[in-house]
Amino acid sequence: MQAARQTTEEALAIEGLTRRFGALVAVDDVTLRVSAGERRAVLGANGAGKTTLFNMIAGDLPPSAGHIRLFGEDITELSPQKRVLAGVRRTYQKSLVFGGMTVRDNLYVAIRGATGPRLTIWKRAENQPDRAQTDALAERVGLTDRLDTMANELSHGEQRQLELGMALAHPPKLLLLDEPAAGLSTRERESLVAMLADLPRDLTLILIEHDLDIALKAVDYVSVMHNGHLLAEGTPAEISANQDIQDIYMGRHGK
Amino acid sequence: MRWILPLAVIALLLVYPFVVNSFWLVQIGGRTLGFGTIVLSLVFLTAYTGMLSLAQMSVAGVAGYATAYFTAPTSGVGLLLPWPLALILALGLATVAGLLIGLVAVRTRGIYTLMITLAVAMAFYFLTLQNYDLFNGYTGFNNVQPPVILGLDLGANLPFYYMSVVLAAACYFGVRHVVRTPFGLALQGLRDEPDRLRALGYNVPLLRVLAFGLAGFIAGIGGILNIWLNASISPGSVALNPVIDVLMAGVLGGIGHPIGAYIGAFVFTVVDNFAIDFIARERFNTLIGLIFLAIVLFSPDGLTGLVHRAWTRGTGWARRNDGDARETDDIGK
Amino acid sequence: MIETLADINWRLFAIVTLNGLTLASLYFIVASGFSLIFGLMRVVNMAHGSLYLLGAYVGFEVSEATGSWILGILAAGVVVAAAGAALQVSILSWMQGQDLRQALATIGVSIVAADLMLAQWGGSAYQIALPEAVSTFVPVPVAGRYAMARLMLIGFALVIGVALWLILNRTRIGMLIRAGVDDRRMLEAMGVNVPLVFVGVFAIGAGLAGMAGVIGGSVLSVSPGEDARYLLSSLIVVIVGGMGSIPGAAIGALLVAMAETYGLAYTPTYGIVYTFAIMVAVLAVRPQGLLGRAA
Amino acid sequence: MANDPLLKVEDLHVYYGSSHVLHGLSLEAGTEPLSLVGRNGMGKSTLCQAIMGLVPAARGEVRLGGERLNGRRAYRVARAGVGYVPQGRRVYRSLSVEEHLKLVGKPGGEWTIERIYDTFPRLAERRKNGGGALSGGEQQMLAISRALLLNPRLLVMDEPTEGLAPVIVDHVVEVLREIGRSGVGLLLVEQNLSVATQVSDRIMVMMNGEIALETDAESLLNDRALRNRYLGVAAEA
Amino acid sequence: QDGETITIGGLATLEGPFAAPGEDGLRGVELAIHEFGGEIAGHPIEFITASSDGNPDVALESARRLVEQDGADIMVGPLSGSEGIRIAQYAKEQPGTTFLNGGSAAIETTLVDPAENFFRFNTEGAQWTAPLGEYVVNERGWDNIVIVSEDYSFPYAQIFGFMATYCEAGGTVADKYFTPVGNNDYSSVIAQLPLEAGEIDGMYVVLGGSDAVNFLSQYAQMGGQLPIVGGTNVTDQTVLTTQGPARELLPGILSSGPVSDNDDLEAWEEFKQLYRDYYGDEGLPSPSLFASNYYTNTKAALLALQEVEGDLSDNHAAFNEALANLEFTSPTGTVSLNENRQATAAIYINEVVEQEGGSLALEPLERIESVDQYLGLDRETYMELGLPSRENPSCPS
Numbered sequence A: 001m002q003a004a005r006q007t008t009e010e011a012l013a014i015e016g017l018t019r020r021f022g023a024l025v026a027v028d029d030v031t032l033r034v035s036a037g038e039r040r041a042v043l044g045a046n047g048a049g050k051t052t053l054f055n056m057i058a059g060d061l062p063p064s065a066g067h068i069r070l071f072g073e074d075i076t077e078l079s080p081q082k083r084v085l086a087g088v089r090r091t092y093q094k095s096l097v098f099g100g101m102t103v104r105d106n107l108y109v110a111i112r113g114a115t116g117p118r119l120t121i122w123k124r125a126e127n128q129p130d131r132a133q134t135d136a137l138a139e140r141v142g143l144t145d146r147l148d149t150m151a152n153e154l155s156h157g158e159q160r161q162l163e164l165g166m167a168l169a170h171p172p173k174l175l176l177l178d179e180p181a182a183g184l185s186t187r188e189r190e191s192l193v194a195m196l197a198d199l200p201r202d203l204t205l206i207l208i209e210h211d212l213d214i215a216l217k218a219v220d221y222v223s224v225m226h227n228g229h230l231l232a233e234g235t236p237a238e239i240s241a242n243q244d245i246q247d248i249y250m251g252r253h254g255k
Numbered sequence B: 001m002r003w004i005l006p007l008a009v010i011a012l013l014l015v016y017p018f019v020v021n022s023f024w025l026v027q028i029g030g031r032t033l034g035f036g037t038i039v040l041s042l043v044f045l046t047a048y049t050g051m052l053s054l055a056q057m058s059v060a061g062v063a064g065y066a067t068a069y070f071t072a073p074t075s076g077v078g079l080l081l082p083w084p085l086a087l088i089l090a091l092g093l094a095t096v097a098g099l100l101i102g103l104v105a106v107r108t109r110g111i112y113t114l115m116i117t118l119a120v121a122m123a124f125y126f127l128t129l130q131n132y133d134l135f136n137g138y139t140g141f142n143n144v145q146p147p148v149i150l151g152l153d154l155g156a157n158l159p160f161y162y163m164s165v166v167l168a169a170a171c172y173f174g175v176r177h178v179v180r181t182p183f184g185l186a187l188q189g190l191r192d193e194p195d196r197l198r199a200l201g202y203n204v205p206l207l208r209v210l211a212f213g214l215a216g217f218i219a220g221i222g223g224i225l226n227i228w229l230n231a232s233i234s235p236g237s238v239a240l241n242p243v244i245d246v247l248m249a250g251v252l253g254g255i256g257h258p259i260g261a262y263i264g265a266f267v268f269t270v271v272d273n274f275a276i277d278f279i280a281r282e283r284f285n286t287l288i289g290l291i292f293l294a295i296v297l298f299s300p301d302g303l304t305g306l307v308h309r310a311w312t313r314g315t316g317w318a319r320r321n322d323g324d325a326r327e328t329d330d331i332g333k
Numbered sequence C: 001m002i003e004t005l006a007d008i009n010w011r012l013f014a015i016v017t018l019n020g021l022t023l024a025s026l027y028f029i030v031a032s033g034f035s036l037i038f039g040l041m042r043v044v045n046m047a048h049g050s051l052y053l054l055g056a057y058v059g060f061e062v063s064e065a066t067g068s069w070i071l072g073i074l075a076a077g078v079v080v081a082a083a084g085a086a087l088q089v090s091i092l093s094w095m096q097g098q099d100l101r102q103a104l105a106t107i108g109v110s111i112v113a114a115d116l117m118l119a120q121w122g123g124s125a126y127q128i129a130l131p132e133a134v135s136t137f138v139p140v141p142v143a144g145r146y147a148m149a150r151l152m153l154i155g156f157a158l159v160i161g162v163a164l165w166l167i168l169n170r171t172r173i174g175m176l177i178r179a180g181v182d183d184r185r186m187l188e189a190m191g192v193n194v195p196l197v198f199v200g201v202f203a204i205g206a207g208l209a210g211m212a213g214v215i216g217g218s219v220l221s222v223s224p225g226e227d228a229r230y231l232l233s234s235l236i237v238v239i240v241g242g243m244g245s246i247p248g249a250a251i252g253a254l255l256v257a258m259a260e261t262y263g264l265a266y267t268p269t270y271g272i273v274y275t276f277a278i279m280v281a282v283l284a285v286r287p288q289g290l291l292g293r294a295a
Numbered sequence D: 001m002a003n004d005p006l007l008k009v010e011d012l013h014v015y016y017g018s019s020h021v022l023h024g025l026s027l028e029a030g031t032e033p034l035s036l037v038g039r040n041g042m043g044k045s046t047l048c049q050a051i052m053g054l055v056p057a058a059r060g061e062v063r064l065g066g067e068r069l070n071g072r073r074a075y076r077v078a079r080a081g082v083g084y085v086p087q088g089r090r091v092y093r094s095l096s097v098e099e100h101l102k103l104v105g106k107p108g109g110e111w112t113i114e115r116i117y118d119t120f121p122r123l124a125e126r127r128k129n130g131g132g133a134l135s136g137g138e139q140q141m142l143a144i145s146r147a148l149l150l151n152p153r154l155l156v157m158d159e160p161t162e163g164l165a166p167v168i169v170d171h172v173v174e175v176l177r178e179i180g181r182s183g184v185g186l187l188l189v190e191q192n193l194s195v196a197t198q199v200s201d202r203i204m205v206m207m208n209g210e211i212a213l214e215t216d217a218e219s220l221l222n223d224r225a226l227r228n229r230y231l232g233v234a235a236e237a
Numbered sequence E: 001q002d003g004e005t006i007t008i009g010g011l012a013t014l015e016g017p018f019a020a021p022g023e024d025g026l027r028g029v030e031l032a033i034h035e036f037g038g039e040i041a042g043h044p045i046e047f048i049t050a051s052s053d054g055n056p057d058v059a060l061e062s063a064r065r066l067v068e069q070d071g072a073d074i075m076v077g078p079l080s081g082s083e084g085i086r087i088a089q090y091a092k093e094q095p096g097t098t099f100l101n102g103g104s105a106a107i108e109t110t111l112v113d114p115a116e117n118f119f120r121f122n123t124e125g126a127q128w129t130a131p132l133g134e135y136v137v138n139e140r141g142w143d144n145i146v147i148v149s150e151d152y153s154f155p156y157a158q159i160f161g162f163m164a165t166y167c168e169a170g171g172t173v174a175d176k177y178f179t180p181v182g183n184n185d186y187s188s189v190i191a192q193l194p195l196e197a198g199e200i201d202g203m204y205v206v207l208g209g210s211d212a213v214n215f216l217s218q219y220a221q222m223g224g225q226l227p228i229v230g231g232t233n234v235t236d237q238t239v240l241t242t243q244g245p246a247r248e249l250l251p252g253i254l255s256s257g258p259v260s261d262n263d264d265l266e267a268w269e270e271f272k273q274l275y276r277d278y279y280g281d282e283g284l285p286s287p288s289l290f291a292s293n294y295y296t297n298t299k300a301a302l303l304a305l306q307e308v309e310g311d312l313s314d315n316h317a318a319f320n321e322a323l324a325n326l327e328f329t330s331p332t333g334t335v336s337l338n339e340n341r342q343a344t345a346a347i348y349i350n351e352v353v354e355q356e357g358g359s360l361a362l363e364p365l366e367r368i369e370s371v372d373q374y375l376g377l378d379r380e381t382y383m384e385l386g387l388p389s390r391e392n393p394s395c396p397s
């Protein structure tokens, strides 16, 4: 099974990745491969090490051991900024938005960061050709009528939407979403699912999500972490059927 | 309607010299513009990058010292250069000083930046005090005069004033422009959430340092105007008092908007000069302190905020819990 | 000849080192109050120097009137703590959480305070008489003999440092304070009377500054302008050592005072610049200070 | 006084600057749990904060067992017996798990530190970790525990299951049901309908700063049209 | 009273550590005006003041305020050295105003490119100490000393004056220790100083205000017993009014300067009486050097005004002329100006003594008449010495 999937190009290859916090091994020798265009969920109990794994992939946290390769290139030592430029984009479990700026400016900074000369000083943002892209982006995450609101005046859920919008600013190659549905209401969850389905096919997606309705529907393949280890991998159906995983993670929901 | 106010301001600035005496022209007007430009560099940093630098007076001092060193050598210290070159060097050095301070402060934020830059400012003060080869120690430099260009003596009151107006306006509009460019927006992102900015592909430390460099350039312009106004510079010009004065003026005017810099500089200069008239000559510093305290207490965003609120609401300025101050303000007491 | 020269140098070195230690103790006592207030309440109290000065003057008056140094230092501690509490209640509590605004307000307070103290006590230098018992010399190896009064400083610093550390790390009060800094409003929502806690902390920090004033005014002297000096030294000590960390303040005080004394002894011209150079060097490597926790 | 409902909110108006967020909201709750649902940005968190005294009410009243709460500082609201789980966790980053619990825990109450550790074994394993060095879900457990340890008369919980793994959610649901049975009031804001309906029978839907609908769990679960109307369809801007 | 009002602007340091001397300086101005009944030849005199904080920029700002905004005809001030240099420079921009020095005692003010309309009727820092150098060699038999000084221009001048005569008389300087301004712990310097007389005969200490107090008491704390002579500031009023144990260290210290509290000169007695009558408890027990200097300068202005009957026409031509040629009796005796408009006057060697009632005062040991700007040298020789600095002068053994 592994072999079959390896025929396609490998987007992300993680080898023996480990992260210690003092005596605690938050991520323990994880080896993981995700092929290009794949939709992958990373599930696991609270504190299993999922966010830590993301932090290492995005470069926000240096690993204690192991290697990360992106499309064949070793990015273990790369700065977070360089990884972004290489196409890795993420959302944070806790929203990080630019509170003192309007939603539009938030999105625009994201767009610039992804594509353009980031530090132009001659022409005002309003007169830049790529300014119009903000509207489409806002539309995708359902913030069209909030474009001129200050980000710190958004409610929690709306900030989650903005968080997502910023990660989507420019179609990344590898998108890491850390609990995108957390804090979203039912309706926003529905649009999230639709949006995920609409993502370009060549984009690779890794999703951490505790809402199994979303997690299991939106992905092709699931990796389950437990206490820092990679516990199991399989299709959503296989994982749902796994009794161990039901016990330690899914609870009633898996049944 | 939107244009009435700016036009009125421009008209006022132009006719100002013809309705006031030389003291109000040079010492109040000229100083407001030169000192205000130094304050502007502080306001720019604080309002748009969230970094509060107390070293702006020192950066201005670098430009001032450089101007003196290259145009008015004293007792064997200095090197006489043609003035255009001297000015370019002065601004260049101020920018470099800004960049260096940025490098030192690059990993700090908010109130931490304030303390660190204060210490840098004091280090610079003691350096100028103790060093005789570059700064001529305690005495500093005297007799630093602006150039005479094509027969126009920029040191004469009227030309000096108009030159100050032009340079200050250039800095002011420059800042207003920059903060709306992609670079300026990125700076504001930096202020709000540097981690997010980094995750969007920006080089956060570089941005910080560049912001300091730009602020250094602005402060340098202010510093040159300032030294021409005083014709001298000494460690006293970069000591604790003037360093704090920049901050006080910024806060008086309002540290959230560039115009606050000049409003603050103006009010500060007037109060500083005339407080002594309102109270027994011994205790005028108490008055200055109380005025300052009152502004901080009643209007977190300074006079600009006060006027703005009066303007938009027409109602009392004591209404709190609105606008940006909400998040951190103590609510519900 | 060479022998005596060598002797002189070692004696000098020992004395300078002791001087550094005692100066560090003074810096530590002043800075610990500052660090407490800053590290735990995020208030950059720019009036800390004024509290120091006020303490020294109060201590002088009381010890002069009663003839007792102990009464002087106690009175200074109490009066300045009350002044600090008043400052917190009347001004700072209205802008809790707005660190910049608080720093500015305290600048305003320090300007007024400096002027009023000048009006009251004038420009001359004051010195507070130490008890007879400590106005002696004790024999010290290598250094020969050393003033008891200065050695006593080290003892004071140790007592204060240990007490503070215990309070912060071993008591519920310490926990309250740290939680209050992280999220004041959530702490309130847990039923804690945060304003009261903060007034208490401010009073302690201010009281320390007041007592430091008496100590500094006894071993050195006080006069207008000392407020800015001790504010600055506190700032640097705390920046170098790490905000809010008591051991950090100790290390910071040591580094700064040592740099200052060695600098003055061996390279007088730039000695004072060194303290700042140390600070810049520390910050370049550890922006949160030596023992500070990452911001 | 004995007949006063545990929580009574009447004609509550809250503004942020000039934007009017709560428009004269009224509700009553006794000791049976009450869930509050609604789309993002409708004012649920604002209501919770207004009850806690963390945002000022421009008009209206909040009463706990007849005692007027608004106008009081938050610590006095808490001491009157309201426990609060904020949205976004807000744990203290420089306090360890253990210190969090010690800070609020008092001996003798219904909830003790031991009981918390039994309920959330994960917290026991991480007792020395600082609040900032916890995973999102662990923080959430801690935020819930912190409120429980106050042994309050009324618990105000703002999306307490956000970020929790499904097994833990099940567990929290159990705990909440038990709390409901023990006579402690519960105001639960939830996005997760299944949690809301499992915990309480009485459900209110909030829309644009008002209670738009009061219904029971059964009808909400079974009436798809109703759900769509109140939770799924975009409100007019 | 029909003449136009003549406005005198007084500029002194009224904030910070030097506020007390500054206030006393302005008392001197007030006193002189009071002495003349507040008017000269029918011209009422108006007195206005402004403050600086010892910083030349601020001094300039305040001077501009007084001259350009308030229309001061005559300026008296400022207090400190580098302020004075700056104001003398400003005088050149304002030929329509006459400037008299206040307390400032920097050498350069009247030596380097002096302004035509700037007059200094008080002696300066080098003049103040010139007799002292000779005195310690001749009267105390010292020939090898160390110097402890603050590291800036005023102390340089005081060392300069001292050494000019000290070295001439055969003395040598073993070492100079300069401590940075802003330092208050001298223990590291003290550790390098001899504690008793031996090879080194004495110590010349040039520190001001609280720094002097700190140094003296720390030196005593360390058991130091070397005889001390002080620069002028070591025994000024801020030091003599020190409170606390350091007071006990002061009696017996030698210094030199332009005034002596206990001088029995008639002019001084009168001045003291005038001061006490006018200010009572408000003033200091005895007028300070600053009161005396400001008073002397103001009095000179008023005398010259009297001479020209208040005629300030033609950019004060007659008035300035009268000033330049004025010779009169100041509280410390006869004062006259040289071609740089710098005073030549008497200097005292003083000793600190304790008065009845416990206050400290300066007791004159010797009075040296007519010390001039060139310290008794001829102009060329003096100019060859160059300006004082850390290294200049030096007279190694």
Ligand SMILES: Nc1ncnc2c1ncn2[C@@H]1O[C@H](COP(=O)(O)OP(=O)(O)OP(=O)(O)O)[C@@H](O)[C@H]1O
Binding pocket: A021, A024, A026, A044, A045, A046, A047, A048, A049, A050, A051, A052, A053, A093, D126, D129, D132, D133, D134, D135, D136, D137, D138, D163, D165
């Ligand atoms: N800075 C840190 N120091 C010490 N321990 C840490 C630190 N950060 C995380 N941990 C621990 O590492 C473990 C893994 O954390 P991580 O955030 O990766 O979990 P997670 O799988 O994302 O959980 P959740 O679903 O709750 O978000 C947790 O048990 C946490 O307590």
Ligand SMILES: Nc1ncnc2c1ncn2[C@@H]1O[C@H](COP(=O)(O)OP(=O)(O)OP(=O)(O)O)[C@@H](O)[C@H]1O
Binding pocket: A152, A153, A154, A155, A156, A157, A158, A183, A185, D016, D019, D021, D038, D039, D040, D041, D042, D043, D044, D045, D046, D047, D087
């Ligand atoms: N600090 C603020 N300043 C201005 N407006 C705010 C602020 N906080 C919230 N709002 C606005 O108030 C409205 C209600 O916000 P609230 O946080 O109460 O919503 P909510 O129902 O809790 O949403 P969510 O489900 O997303 O948490 C929103 O429209 C939001 O934009």
Ligand SMILES: [Mg+2]
Binding pocket: A050, A051, A052, A093, D135, D136, D137
């Ligand atoms: Mg996580």
Ligand SMILES: [Mg+2]
Binding pocket: A155, A156, A157, D044, D045, D046, D087, D158
């Ligand atoms: Mg909410």
